[in-house]
Amino acid sequence: xxxxxxxxLQADDLDRANPRRxxxxxxxxxxxxxxxxxxxxxxxxxxxxxxxxxxxxxxQQWVVDSYSLVFAGLLFTTSSLGDRFGRKGVMQGGLVVFTxxxxxxxxxxxxxxxxxxxxxVMGLAGAMIMPSTLSILTNxxxxxxxxxxxxxxxxxxxxxxxxxxxxxxFMLEHWSWHSVFLLNLPVAAVALVAGMVLIPTSRDxxxxxxxxxxxxxxxxxxxxxxxxxxEAPTHGWTSAGTLGFLLAGLALVGVxxxxxxRTRAPMLDVxxxxxxxxxxxxxxxxxxxxxxxxxxxxxxQLFQLVMGYGTFESALRLAPMFLAMILVAxxxxxxxxxxxxxxxxxxxxxxxxxxxxILAMLPGAPSYAQVALGLSITAGGMALAMSPTTDLLMSSVxxxxxxxxxxxxxxxxxxxxxxxxxxxxxxxASQYATHLSTATGGLPATxxxxxxxxxxxxxxVATALPxxxxxxxxxxxxxxxxxxLSTAMLLGALIIVAAAVLARIGLPGNPATDEAFAGVDVxxxxxxxxxxxxxx
Numbered sequence: 001x002x003x004x005x006x007x008x009l010q011a012d013d014l015d016r017a018n019p020r021r022x023x024x025x026x027x028x029x030x031x032x033x034x035x036x037x038x039x040x041x042x043x044x045x046x047x048x049x050x051x052x053x054x055x056x057x058x059x060q061q062w063v064v065d066s067y068s069l070v071f072a073g074l075l076f077t078t079s080s081l082g083d084r085f086g087r088k089g090v091m092q093g094g095l096v097v098f099t100x101x102x103x104x105x106x107x108x109x110x111x112x113x114x115x116x117x118x119x120x121v122m123g124l125a126g127a128m129i130m131p132s133t134l135s136i137l138t139n140x141x142x143x144x145x146x147x148x149x150x151x152x153x154x155x156x157x158x159x160x161x162x163x164x165x166x167x168x169x170f171m172l173e174h175w176s177w178h179s180v181f182l183l184n185l186p187v188a189a190v191a192l193v194a195g196m197v198l199i200p201t202s203r204d205x206x207x208x209x210x211x212x213x214x215x216x217x218x219x220x221x222x223x224x225x226x227x228x229x230x231e232a233p234t235h236g237w238t239s240a241g242t243l244g245f246l247l248a249g250l251a252l253v254g255v256x257x258x259x260x261x262r263t264r265a266p267m268l269d270v271x272x273x274x275x276x277x278x279x280x281x282x283x284x285x286x287x288x289x290x291x292x293x294x295x296x297x298x299x300x301q302l303f304q305l306v307m308g309y310g311t312f313e314s315a316l317r318l319a320p321m322f323l324a325m326i327l328v329a330x331x332x333x334x335x336x337x338x339x340x341x342x343x344x345x346x347x348x349x350x351x352x353x354x355x356x357x358i359l360a361m362l363p364g365a366p367s368y369a370q371v372a373l374g375l376s377i378t379a380g381g382m383a384l385a386m387s388p389t390t391d392l393l394m395s396s397v398x399x400x401x402x403x404x405x406x407x408x409x410x411x412x413x414x415x416x417x418x419x420x421x422x423x424x425x426x427x428x429a430s431q432y433a434t435h436l437s438t439a440t441g442g443l444p445a446t447x448x449x450x451x452x453x454x455x456x457x458x459x460x461v462a463t464a465l466p467x468x469x470x471x472x473x474x475x476x477x478x479x480x481x482x483x484x485l486s487t488a489m490l491l492g493a494l495i496i497v498a499a500a501v502l503a504r505i506g507l508p509g510n511p512a513t514d515e516a517f518a519g520v521d522v523x524x525x526x527x528x529x530x531x532x533x534x535x536x
């Protein structure tokens with residue numbers, strides 16, 4: 001098999017750098033924020049959408065899942081298209097598609113089927129936009145500034161979800177659910193026009209042929225795995241359907257790996273996983289987003305159903321996560337220069353574990369200060385770990401193959417997030433149902449099943465009971481849910497501790513690796529058929 005080779009080594013200094021690179025970064029971050037808004041804003045609006053359009057539970061799930069499935073499945077394919085035909089064109093095309101799909105959802109949607117279709121198209125657009133932003137960034141910035149630029153990109157990718165929920169919560173308090181889609185239109189328009197003017201065109205100068213079979217296998221495999229993870233909490237991890245989808249998806253991924261090892265122009269050179277800077281970085285990013293989305297899933301319910309905050313109040317109280325991301329991420333390159341990438345990543349993951357540990361120890365009636373402390377430490381640790389981890393991963397791939405690294409980077413985020421919601425959500429739900437069983441003993445079978453299915457269901461059942469029993473059921477349900485939250489967060493903390501240990505032991509600590517953050521570019525070149533780092 002032909003080896004992945006790097007572009008010719010060039011003097012990479014500030015004098016030759018694109019003079020508009022920071023303005024370009026602003027456009028890239030705006031485009032990235034659009035993807036994050038599209039991926040999280042809908043969750044708060046779903047109850048209103050369901051009531052207005054008369055959506056069944058299954059239809060509501062597909063409104064959310066259609067975006068995730070298409071987005072995750074096409075990341076490698078769209079990244080490969082960007083390397084082959086031009087990253088700017090793919091990103092701009094994604095912005096156009098996103099704008100059209102959002103406009104349709106805002107103005108013309110009258111049924112669940114129409115909204116599901118619009119969300120699937122948004123997922124396609126998101127897959128075109130997100131990896132392109134990181135690929136363009138990698139090619140625009142010189143090594144001396146790339147770590148700082150990636151840190152800013154990381155802050156937006158991590159904190160954008162919290163921003164989306166805060167803005168969406170405010171709009172839903174004052175306007176209809178259509179407003180969460182209207183919000184995206186001006187953002188997309190600004191990013192599209194500014195991108196036309198500022199962003200340069202870049203592509204792989206080798207013009208590799210398209211890996212059609214690899215694209216089909218990666219799309220089918222990743223989408224099937226993600227669907228299995230999404231369905232697991234509903235149907236059970238050991239159900240035939242869940243196991244069938246997960247095993248089928250993993251089998252397709254296995255065939256994809258085998259094909260990528262044989263083809264002369266791989267979409268993803270899987271031999272890169274032999275390098276710790278690529279393989280362990282990918283795993284660390286997966287686990288960081290496992291935690292991030294698992295925490296989002298749990299804390300939003302904590303605020304609304306346990307602590308009694310409204311939609312906007314709940315979203316606003318996620319601000320500590322966003323602020324921690326914004327404050328810490330841009331400073332992570334300086335920490336890396338002082339302590340090294342390995343120590344910074346391991347230390348950041350350790351902080352994440354501490355923050356989640358605080359959330360695991362919340363009392364039955366927690367105060368906001370306690371929750372905010374856990375969220376802030378968790379987000380600060382994520383910001384500290386994500387930036388150098390992303391930089392390590394991208395530095396492991398030749399710059400002319402930036403789409404390959406960006407596709408892997410974004411896929412780890414999507415898979416990690418889906419896995420976090422599925423696993424931590426399942427643990428929470430299982431513990432909740434177990435602890436609530438005694439309190440539902442005197443209820444009719446249907447009411448008891450509804451109460452044990454979710455905290456929201458228990459609170460709904462309580463509204464139909466007399467005042468005394470209603471208060472007792474509501475209190476028991478909240479207590480059971482907090483017990484489930486504690487178990488889920490403890491599991492999350494243990495997983496992140498394992499990731500920190502793996503990063504500390506497995507990531508290289510040699511100077512060549514850390515020079516990527518100190519102003520010396522590290523690229524990958526082929527040496528006897530294997531990828532090896534050299535300082536440019």
